[in-house]
Amino acid sequence: MNSYQARALEGASPVEVTIALYDGIVRFMNEAMDAVEQNDADRRRAAVKRAMDIVMHLQVTLDRKRGGKPAEALTEFYTAMFALMLQGSQANSRQKFEQVIANVRNVREAWKQALAETMGYGASMPAGSKFDGVMPQFAMAQREGSWTA
Numbered sequence: 058m059n060s061y062q063a064r065a066l067e068g069a070s071p072v073e074v075t076i077a078l079y080d081g082i083v084r085f086m087n088e089a090m091d092a093v094e095q096n097d098a099d100r101r102r103a104a105v106k107r108a109m110d111i112v113m114h115l116q117v118t119l120d121r122k123r124g125g126k127p128a129e130a131l132t133e134f135y136t137a138m139f140a141l142m143l144q145g146s147q148a149n150s151r152q153k154f155e156q157v158i159a160n161v162r163n164v165r166e167a168w169k170q171a172l173a174e175t176m177g178y179g180a181s182m183p184a185g186s187k188f189d190g191v192m193p194q195f196a197m198a199q200r201e202g203s204w205t206a
Contacts, residue, residue, distance in 0.1 A: 070172070070175075072168055072171060072172045072175065073172065075115070075168055076165060076168050076169060076172065078111050078114070078115060079161050079162075079164065079165040079168065080165070081107075081108070081111050082108045082111050082112065082138075082157070082161050083158050083161055083162065083165075085104045085105070085107045085108035085111070086104070086105075086108055086142075086154045086155075086157050086158045086161070087154075087158070088100070088104035089101050089104035089105050089108070089145070089146070089154050090151045090154045090155070092104060093149055093150070093151045093154070094151070098149070101146060101149065102146060105142050105143075105145070105146040108142055108157075109139055109142055109143070112135050112138055112139050112142070113139070115131075115135055116132065116135040116136070116139075119131055119132060119135075131164075134160070134164060137160075138157055138160060138161065141153055141156055141157050141160075142154070142157055145157065
């Protein structure tokens with residue numbers, strides 16, 4: 058992270074930092090896909106490693122004691138994304154990386170909705186989403202100060 062990015066996150070809420078980290082995952086997955094297209098295995102591995110580092114950070118910083126079902130759901134999500142990234146890297150698979158991006162964007166959008174709710178703007182989770190009913194619990198926990206990313 059460059060100094061501009063670090064300054065931009067100063068004073069950010071845990072949810073805003075989480076959203077920024079999700080953006081990082083998407084950025085590195087895009088870089089990995091570009092490396093697949095260019096047949097650059099070293100660059101692909103480096104990009105996947107950076108994305109996996111973010112996922113591991115998100116995983117270890119979850120407060121499972123206070124997080125309840127949302128933390129359990131995110132633990133499963135992060136484990137699945139880590140595995141999908143590993144599979145994509147091993148198979149040199151653009152399609153696997155695209156799946157990671159789609160899933161991360163979906164959950165990122167839920168975080169944005171949770172942030173909007175904590176700020177009093179109101180938001181609703183897309184019906185049928187894997188995390189339908191779970192992400193609003195993040196917003197409620199954030200408002201009550203009972204859960205942190």
